[in-house]
Amino acid sequence: MVRVRFAPSPTGPLHIGGVRTALYNYLFAKKNNGIFILRIEDTDQNRFVAGAEEYILESLEWCGIKFDEGVHVGGKYGPYKQSLRANIYAEYINILIKNDKAYYAFETSEELNDLRKEHESRGETFQYGINNRKKLKNSLTLSSSEVSNLLNSGHPYVIRFKVPENKEIIINDIIRGEIRVKSEIIDDKILFKSDGLPTYHLANIVDDHLMDITHVIRGEEWLPSLPLHVLLYEAFEWEMPEFAHLPLILRPDGNGKLSKRDGDRLGFSVYPITWKDPKSGEIYRGFREDGYYPEAFVNMLALLGWNPGDDKEIMSMHEMIEAFDLKHVHKAGARFDPVKAQWFNHVYLQSRDIKLVAEEFKNELTKHGIDITIEKAEYISEMMRERVNFVKEMVTEAMFFFKAPEELDMKAIKKWGTEKSLEWINDIIEKFKEMTTFESTIIDEVMNKYVKEKELKAGNFYNTIRICLVGTSKGPHLSKIMEYIGREETISRLEMGKRYF
């Protein structure tokens, strides 16, 4: 049985890289009829951010990523929050101590900082590990009575992993293949902090083991600590899960990975939903609030570093599950492209149930103080949606349905208007007044007949009229606009437009 987990720490909002990691875990689990688990890794109480956990839950729910086990849904392997598992880690660290795989160390963080600085000034890098642990203040160098004295006196201590000497660690990553590292370069990492809580490395390995995780799928930033994790599994004599390290998502411009500020700087979201920093009060925009459909967002995100093995790009969650394979995850980092992201939403908007689009459009209009019936909203949505990427864009694009243009586009008038324009406007106003029903198809008949009789160039005539109604030479079929705004308003706008020609 495949069991995978997404294990974020609640230190802030989840950015799209994190969402993608969750998504790939989810797709992999579902593809293999496995279990998907949410575990909260909150062993660092200093970095706790209020609302972050709720944010993660809400974001993933919006994306349609569901968990089988986890903090919010329960399960047999709980608790799923590491701060609630402190006693478990204590138990396992003692096993390591007992088996001489870990040791107590008594340097304070200040002392360590000094050591680092000192080494740095000599152009060296300080490493607490195989090469110098025999020279430092720890249970490897101190006598057992000295150690128990320190421990009993309440002197702060940490527990460090005792990296085995002269070992080459060979790991097989599903995405990257074989990776080799020598144990000499690995630090004796702190496994247990002086506050009595484990660090990520210990908690992560213990939990993955206890929760029967079969595949660890996580970001590439974890690759450097993979050898340590492998060594930990060996120290515990546990069977290892398989590993897959995902490439990073890079910023659209310049260098480096996508970060918090990029979105605001470049004008797009890097977060799935809006996040308000509880401390600073700063607000970071989200894809949801930008108007993206979750289906489009998820589809776009999935293809940022993965492909189904063919040319298919538009895929439902179900189709992605069917096609998902870690072998098709690209190895190199992917540069996020906001323009293509918009295209995905455009495609989803076109195939969406028009009733839903109408409802969304109606809601957007309400925000702008415009209230129309759902039928009218559908009428407009039908002809406007193909011109935009987001429903909210329809509001500005369709404003002429609700308000007469304040001024007319002089460039358009120059291009389409003629010395006869004024005459046409007057003539057509008269024709409109004579009509019994002011309905789109009949309006077309009347106008077409006029154009034929007068032998006009269609473009000049229709755009003269259009500019009066819309303000410029664009928009959906003219008679549809006229029918919507009605005869009175149509004539009024034509009268108003006359002074421009």
Next chain:
RNA sequence: GGCCCAUUCGUCUAGACGGCCUAGGACGCCAGGUUUUCAUCCUGGAAAUCGGGGGUUCGAAUCCCCCAUGGGUCACCA
């Protein structure tokens, strides 16, 4: 700086066993067509000598080596 990872059109990518690749698709861009306008849509085009240099081979984007570049990571953070 040490260690690790990566490197195909501007961007996302195809490229599982070397020959089907004079490198395919998508976004974007450009042109033409459709449209009474704009957009959509359709058709076409420009766009990667596969980071560079050496090998191996009858043959390499695909295998090997070196170099360069980019990235990640080196916390009592995850």
